[in-house]
Amino acid sequence: MPSTSLAFASAEAHRAWLETQAALPAGFRVGTASFAFTPVEVSKPSKMNLTLLALDRPTDAFALALTTNAFPGAPILVARQRREGARLGAVVVNNKVSNVCAPGGVEAAERVCAAAGRALGLAPDEVLPASTGVIGWRLPDAAMVQALPGAAAALQPRSVLPAAEAIMTTDLYPKVRRAEVGGGAIVGIAKGAGMIEPNLATMLVFLLTDLDVARDELRAALDEAIEGSFHGITVDSDTSTSDMVVLLASRARPAPARAAFRDALRRVCRDLAEDLVRNGEGVHHVLRLQVSGAPDRAVARAVGKAVANSPLFQCAVNGNDPNVGRLLCAIGKHVGAAGLPLDMSRVRIRMGGELLLEGGLMQLDPAKEERLVRHLRAAELYASAPPADGLTFRPPLRHPPHERSVELEVDLGVPGGHAAEVLGADRSHEYITENADYRS
Amino acid sequence: MPSTSLAFASAEAHRAWLETQAALPAGFRVGTASFAFTPVEVSKPSKMNLTLLALDRPTDAFALALTTNAFPGAPILVARQRREGARLGAVVVNNKVSNVCAPGGVEAAERVCAAAGRALGLAPDEVLPASTGVIGWRLPDAAMVQALPGAAAALQPRSVLPAAEAIMTTDLYPKVRRAEVGGGAIVGIAKGAGMIEPNLATMLVFLLTDLDVARDELRAALDEAIEGSFHGITVDSDTSTSDMVVLLASRARPAPARAAFRDALRRVCRDLAEDLVRNGEGVHHVLRLQVSGAPDRAVARAVGKAVANSPLFQCAVNGNDPNVGRLLCAIGKHVGAAGLPLDMSRVRIRMGGELLLEGGLMQLDPAKEERLVRHLRAAELYASAPPADGLTFRPPLRHPPHERSVELEVDLGVPGGHAAEVLGADRSHEYITENADYRS
Secondary structure, eight states: OOSOOOBOSSHHHHHHHHHHHOBOOTTEEEEEEEEEEOOTTSOOOEEEEEEEEEEEEEESOEEEEEOOOSSOOHHHHHHHHHHTSSOEEEEEEEOSBOOOSOTTHHHHHHHHHHHHHHHHTOOGGGEEEEEOSBSSOOOOHHHHHHHHHHHHHTOBSSBSHHHHHHTOSSOSSOEEEEEEETTEEEEEEEEOSSSOOOSSOSSEEEEEEEEOOOHHHHHHHHHHHHHTTGGGBOSSSOOOSSOEEEEEEEEEEOOOOHHHHHHHHHHHHHHHHHHHHHTSTTOSOEEEEEEEEESSHHHHHHHHHHHHTOHHHHHHHHTTOOOHHHHHHHHHHHHHHHTOOOOGGGOEEEETTEEEEETTEEOOOHHHHHHHHHHHHHTOSOOOOOOTTSSOOOOOOSSOOBOOOEEEEEEOOOTTOEEEEEEEEOOOHHHHHHHHSOOO | OOSOOOBOSSHHHHHHHHHHHOBOOTTEEEEEEEEEEOOTTSOOOEEEEEEEEEEEEEESOEEEEEOOOSSOOHHHHHHHHHHTSSOEEEEEEEOSBOOOSOTTHHHHHHHHHHHHHHHHTOOGGGEEEEEOSBSSOOOOHHHHHHHHHHHHHTOBSSBSHHHHHHTOSSOSSOEEEEEEETTEEEEEEEEOSSSOOOSSOSSEEEEEEEEOOOHHHHHHHHHHHHHTTGGGBOSSSOOOSSOEEEEEEEEEEOOOOHHHHHHHHHHHHHHHHHHHHHTSTTOSOEEEEEEEEESSHHHHHHHHHHHHTOHHHHHHHHTTOOOHHHHHHHHHHHHHHHTOOOOGGGOEEEETTEEEEETTEEOOOHHHHHHHHHHHHHHOSOOOOOOTTSSOOOOOOSSOOBOOOEEEEEEOOOTTOEEEEEEEEOOOHHHHHHHHSTTO
16 A cells, blocks of 8 residues: 555645655755757657756765666666666766667767766766666767756755656656655655556666665665565556666665664655556556465566556556456456466455455446446546547646555465555556657 | 458458358358347346357367466356367357356356257257357346247358358457368358457357368367467457357368368468457557567567567557667567577567667668658558547448558577567557447
8 A cells, every 4th residue: 555645636736745755865966957959860859858866975875776678778788887886976867868779879878977977076987877768769978968067057955856857758747755764864756657567677766865774785675665666566568678766875864773764765665656657658547456365476466467457457447447357357367378276266356345256256236336437436537538639638637636546456365375566557548649659 | 471462442342352251161051140138237238149150960070279268258168068079060159248257157158058959959068159248247048048049040051241240249340261172161250359369269260161171180270270370469468268269160071181271271260360450459550570580489479479569569550650669678578577598689670671670779760760650651451530529439440451561570589590470459549449438
């Protein structure tokens, strides 16, 4: 379950709440800049944002988690080297071009890191690059190097919100979450609305803390937090080539108890993971799947993902249509294809607390159908409206109006079995519009 | 590659061609009936079609392939028993309700088989049931029993087309394919437009032949033909609970050479498989993926499926947008998640014959981009038009206007490696509309 259950009456109210979350921990500064450029692969002008996340002093306490996609982007290749380095002093982030499989990609990323290092007084290998955007296009590194002094001049120690905004691509609103722990804080920002089924990772997430937690513990805590958060989400099952979770500790404040730190980090990661799904491309409904009674945690998660990634179930939810046969189909497809030794007569499925399946039989009637429709409608973030041109569906959201979800429980029936939570989303006209012509 | 490359100027021209395909092999008759009923799970009137496929004399030469979904429908459970039986004399098919996990489902299916047997002079276990439609609803078996004499009275030995039409649900047009071989023929019909990633199977397919091929050879030939056809297609990755491929031989004509029979059966299955994708729910473009250079055939197919099931790539194709980075992302996601030991620098990707990736680098420029757009547009079956109510997208197709596809080649670079073909489809507003409220 999420650590909050918020509702926002307006984008202004959401923004005011984000500002309360966004105060930077001690020892960090944030600056951004933006500029126009023309990708050489297509002859259309475009715009890029550059973001600097800088530490007052380089730190040896950092942790990185990187995508498992077999075509990793150049920033991922560079990050693999940085991971074993002595210190990090800054992250330089760009949107619009993800620098994946583009000629000279690693060299371009290194040139940007070197320029950021010159602006900040850091060695090139103390700067971590991160990119998100179109795959296959070349990084406009010369224009980025020109824009870097502007981002450095904008550095300020108060709020992470400018960075949360600058790293957005198709995101509708910035995502910032914080936890206070000990005498310090963990503040996280996230980007990502499509190509989301982290493993790890399909987005950019930056977690900043001022707490004095050493590298080894930081890495163990991050792995644990990711397992319970980003690894359990999917918008569209596409694990990206590019993205990463970065945790930086400035060590400006004394460490809290280990359990308290881990708990706070887990909370921030879970909240950001849910934010990513709720702001997923075209998302009208968040699906929360609690899968229990599984032979192991991996099976529980895989069953949850099978439901969350079922196009037919996603569409039914989009239409507030309790077509629960598709829920059953998605579970049965996965169990059958994976050859799992489950007794399907012990499976129990609920939606919005209503029992749907028990003893291998569906439990449906018209009154229950109506209650299920009400549950779906209550979890809806917005309904599609006919677009002006008849074809171009744009989400009307500038903020998440509430944090309700379609609540699904699947008990696979293994006594003393394992559980996992998966967050997914429905599939809408807005997703199709967004992705049928994303690059233009 | 498909065995035909047809284009149809109108629904009438398509229908005339279907009629040339639809002549029944010797020894078969087809009859249909339809009636109104109200599902007890929702209080809305609905309509069901009943179809009888009858042999003049029961045959011991039949083969069945059944879904691997772990929640199999009642007809699948009955079919598993029939598979080892002595003879089949008829198949009774209904649309609208798939009879899956509904109370008393097997008993209801058996009652319908017994009534069909009475109408046709067959033992109950000589009748095979097949159902497609909403999952979880109860079969209206009493109404079906009442309608059966009408279907029996309509039996005729000329054309399979009435059956191809009666088994449709969301299909836009009937699907019939034939091959002449030896002195006889194989004629196949298929139903299925959604919940399509057979394994096996996500649809209903009935293959009728008058050739005297014995049971063992029939089963071996069917397994081989399915492996090269239905197992290589996906519309929406959802393997259904219900569906089946049935091959019946009346043995009225002498058997041809074994290789000729297998080749003809393979051709009919491949053509029907392509028909299923081309008439998939909301499909604007068929994707044909030729994956080669794989360590084994399963890997080749899995890589093809990963691309064909990528929502982001599906949407890009829908918009005629050559966002080929997503193609690369989908391959990299699968290879990374499956931990395949491939040298990604040896991977080569082409689209419409254009080289996209070689040596780990994308090969893109504005002129190639334009050629890719032209290739996508040429493969488009139709473009969305703004719907009258602003939200309800309906495909304008009543026939497949052509058999062109988006041609993708992925060479995974293993010398002497294995290959597989996968057929998939794009993702459209019409799919969302169809599935956001399918049941109403």
